[in-house]
Amino acid sequence: MWDPPTKDDLRIGLEAAQEGLSMGPKTQRERDYLGAIQIFYQNAGSESHGIRAKRYETAMELLHTHYPQDSEAAILYALSLIANASLKDETYANQKKATLILAPIILQQPQHPGVAHYIMTIAQGVAGTFQVSVAPTNGFNAPVSLSVSGLPTGFTFQFSPPSVTPAAGQAANATLTISAGASTAQPPTGYLASSEMPCKNVAAVISIATPLKQSSENWRLGGELLSRRFPS
Missing domain, CATH: 1.25.40 (Serine Threonine Protein Phosphatase 5, Tetratricopeptide repeat)
Known part of the structure; x- marks a missing residue:
């Protein structure tokens, strides 16, 4: 097309x-x-x-x-x-x-x-908000730090809160907001969840606006599109 x-x-x-x-x-x-x-x-x-x-x-x-x-x-x-x-x-x-x-x-x-x-493109002046869920398995209950890698120049991100601690059998949630600045490039972007407990880091490619689910030995990480704001 x-x-x-x-x-x-x-x-x-x-x-x-x-x-x-x-x-x-x-x-x-x-x-x-x-x-x-x-x-x-x-x-x-x-x-x-x-x-x-x-x-x-x-x-x-x-x-x-x-x-x-x-x-x-x-x-x-x-x-x-x-x-x-x-x-x-x-x-x-x-x-x-x-x-x-x-x-x-x-x-x-x-x-x-x-x-x-x-739906992965975020144009200039547009922001996307996602709900990130860390669900424990095998009794995992350690703090998990969240970060983003691979953002193009002019893009910013914020996790709220920046780290979560899932309780036994219960998921812990955080909100990820990605905002586009002067650049309108759209390379793949991922967020990373990590913990000091013995387990694998979970890197999940979300391509700006992609809900996702990936798993490791001790937890799984999910993302869900909540909203997408455009200039009025």
């Missing part, structure tokens, strides 16, 4: 969509999906990539409206919004709309392979 496909990719994509439609999909939902992607690939010789991408966005919006419980329709619609966002739009209208769509989905499907990637 970001870059125009090659001529071969356009041909292959159109043929695949047409073949799928010719096979007689069993449901209207299947026909709608195939019709939406066909819109993107057809008329490539006479219409620009931008026009076709916008038309695909419109088709996915309709599909999302018709099937509001279909998370994949919502995700693909959000993807089209992000891909078609104008670089000159400093209100981040498309990104805001996409985030509102994706935020509840990633809480329901934290392991989804695409959702986190689609």
Whole structure:
């Protein structure tokens, strides 16, 4: 969606969509999906990539409206919004709309392979807030220090509180806030939980806005998107 496909990719994509439609999909939902992607690939010789991408966005919006419980329709619609966002739009209208769509989905499907990637960008002047949870296993109950590594220039972070001590059988929580300054770069970012007790450190890549769950021998660390603030 970001870059125009090659001529071969356009041909292959159109043929695949047409073949799928010719096979007689069993449901209207299947026909709608195939019709939406066909819109993107057809008329490539006479219409620009931008026009076709916008038309695909419109088709996915309709599909999302018709099937509001279909998370994949919502995700693909959000993807089209992000891909078609104008670089000159400093209100981040498309990104805001996409985030509102994706935020509840990633809480329901934290392991989804695409959702986190689609919402990972923090633009200039934007802050993201996460709930970090340290849940003890095997009787672990030592203090855990929290920190962030890999932030690009101009980004800042704050944990509140900066360290937690989980009680036996109970998770300890902290709030992580990441704020974007002058830089709008988006390399992977991770937060690190460490303890002086004999156990493994837990480093979790969150790519700015990715809820996550990773485990070690003695604890597990989870992150959950709470909010995302944009300039008004």
